[in-house]
Amino acid sequence: MLAPLGLHDVAFAVVWGIVAAGCVFDLRERIFPNALAGALALVSLVAAALAGAALGQRLLWAVAVAAALFASELVFRRLTGSSGLGMGDVKFVGAVSLAFPFSVPVAFAGGCALLALWGLMKRQSVLPAIPFVAFALALVVAAQIASGSSLAAVA
DSSP states (O other): OOOOOOHHHHHHHHHHHHHHHHHHHHHHHSOOOHHHHHHHHHHHHHHHHHTTOOHHHHHHHHHHHHHHHHHHHHHHHHHHSSOSSOHHHHHHHHHHHTTSTTTHHHHHHHHHHHHHHHHHHHTOSOOOSHHHHHHHHHHHHHHHHHTTOOHHHHO
């Protein structure tokens, strides 16, 4: 028998809905709009709070993750003269880190690997990253839940 849904479950469902919208935007427009990034960050914080997370630590982690990606992108652009990640990708990873702080680095690495493989198979050098990272994040979270963790514990 399934346990009844709590408010944190509903909030996480909204997080995944915004992630899906971000995937659509990135696929169609190759952008992650600021309004969507703000909504994802806000709902991620609400979901984390409802799951009992320490919000100060979440904020520090998300800022550190986004800052590390931003800095690495600046170095990459300086060295190569071209962009690797877009700033929308950085916003996405920072915002979703508020909901799934320890899953996102693994998902980001896995998403980048999937992106690279897909690019090689399709012989494309420019692809939207958010759908690949989101897919990898869904796999990581599903694996954690399948191993016995609750969604609140994953978050």
